Amino acid sequence: MSFFSKLRDRLTRSSSKIGAGLDDIVAEGGGETQVEAPIAASPAVAPEPSKPVATPAPGIVGRLFGRSASDEPRRELDDEMLEELEEMLIQADMGVETALRVTANIAEGRMGRRVSSTELKELLADEIARIMAPVARPLPIFPKRPQVVLVVGVNGSGKTTTIGKLASQFRAAGKNVVIAAGDTFRAAAVEQLQVWGQRAGVPVMTAPEGSDPASLAFDAMVKAETDGAELLMIDTAGRLQNRQDLMEELAKIVRVIRKKDPSAPHNTLLVLDATTGQNALSQVETFQKLADVSGLVMTKLDGTARGGVLVALADRFGLPIHAIGVGEQIDDLDAFDPRDFAKALVGLDA
Numbered sequence: 001m002s003f004f005s006k007l008r009d010r011l012t013r014s015s016s017k018i019g020a021g022l023d024d025i026v027a028e029g030g031g032e033t034q035v036e037a038p039i040a041a042s043p044a045v046a047p048e049p050s051k052p053v054a055t056p057a058p059g060i061v062g063r064l065f066g067r068s069a070s071d072e073p074r075r076e077l078d079d080e081m082l083e084e085l086e087e088m089l090i091q092a093d094m095g096v097e098t099a100l101r102v103t104a105n106i107a108e109g110r111m112g113r114r115v116s117s118t119e120l121k122e123l124l125a126d127e128i129a130r131i132m133a134p135v136a137r138p139l140p141i142f143p144k145r146p147q148v149v150l151v152v153g154v155n156g157s158g159k160t161t162t163i164g165k166l167a168s169q170f171r172a173a174g175k176n177v178v179i180a181a182g183d184t185f186r187a188a189a190v191e192q193l194q195v196w197g198q199r200a201g202v203p204v205m206t207a208p209e210g211s212d213p214a215s216l217a218f219d220a221m222v223k224a225e226t227d228g229a230e231l232l233m234i235d236t237a238g239r240l241q242n243r244q245d246l247m248e249e250l251a252k253i254v255r256v257i258r259k260k261d262p263s264a265p266h267n268t269l270l271v272l273d274a275t276t277g278q279n280a281l282s283q284v285e286t287f288q289k290l291a292d293v294s295g296l297v298m299t300k301l302d303g304t305a306r307g308g309v310l311v312a313l314a315d316r317f318g319l320p321i322h323a324i325g326v327g328e329q330i331d332d333l334d335a336f337d338p339r340d341f342a343k344a345l346v347g348l349d350a
C-alpha cells in the first residue's frame, strides 16, 4: 500500500471532521443544486499565487449517477459562511490565527461566488499545502560521524517507536546506525527499545538501571565513534513540560553531549503525539527553550480527529517536519509530504 493510501485511510477521523464539516457548511446555506461554471477564481491581486480551482473530477456518487461536480450543491461565499468555516477549522485544532488566515485567503477575490464542497476542499487543501510546503524536510544527513540525533518529547509521545522506525529506514538505506537507550530509569523502556533494535537490525547501547542518562549519552558517543557508526540515535525518558527536574536533566544531557562534540547534537527531534491537539504547541515552546529543537515528528495521526494541529504547528513555528507516524508498525512512518497530507486531511482523493 502506498503511504498516501495509508495516510488517506488512517487520517479518517481528522478528514471526516474537516471533510464532513465542509459538506455541512455548504449544505447549511441552502445548498441548492445549480449548474454553474466552477470558480476558476484567482483573486485580482493574489498575495501569492494559489492554484486556480480546476473542474474537480466527479466523486464516486457523481460517477455512479452521472452527476458532474458542477452539479454539486453550492453556497454563496459570504461572511456567515466564512465564520462557519473559521469555526470548523478551529474545532479541527488548526488554531485561531491559522484558521483566520486560511479563511481570509480562501475568501480573497471570491466573495459572492457560489462554491461547492469539492471546490472548498480543493481551496483548503491548496492553502494547507502552501503553509506546509516550507517545513516538509526529511531529516538532514551530515558528513559528521557519528551524526548525533537526540530524541525528546513528553511521556508516551512515540519516541521509542519513532527511533525504531527511523533506524530501520536508515539501516535499509545502508547506514551504520546505533541506538542509545537514554531512559535509564525504566527497565521496560530499555527492553522496548531493544525489541525495536532487533526489528531494525541495529545495536542498542544500554546502561545500568538508574545510571545518569547524560553519562550514557557520552559513552554512547565514544563507542559510536570507535565503531565508526554514521548515525547515533539517543532515546530519552519522556518528560512533561512542567517537571522542572526532568527538564534540567535534559539540558544536562545536551551539555554533556557538547563536551564530546561541540557541534552535537546535530539534530534534536521533538516527537509529538497528534492526539494531544493544541497542547503540542506548548510542548514545542518548552522543549525549544531547553533543547534547541531542530525538527518535529508527529505520531498517531491515525485514530485522532486533531490532525489539523500539524498545520497550526507549521504556521506558528516553521520548524521542519521530518516525518509523520500513522500506526504502530515499522513501516508506518514516512517523510512528510505537504500535498498528500493536505489532500488526506480534507478528505480528497489523490
Ligand SMILES: Nc1nc2c(ncn2[C@@H]2O[C@H](COP(=O)(O)OP(=O)(O)OP(=O)(O)O)[C@@H](O)[C@H]2O)c(=O)[nH]1
Pocket: 153, 154, 155, 156, 157, 158, 159, 160, 161, 162, 183, 189, 192, 236, 237, 238, 239, 299, 300, 301, 302, 303, 324, 325, 326, 327, 328, 332
Ligand atoms: N496508533 C499509533 N500508535 C503509535 C504511533 N507511534 C507510537 N505509537 C504507540 O504509542 C505508544 C507509546 O509509544 P512509545 O514509542 O513507547 O512512546 P515513548 O515516547 O517512547 O514513551 P515513554 O518512553 O514512556 O515516554 C506505544 O503503544 C506505541 O505503539 C503511531 O504513529 N500511531
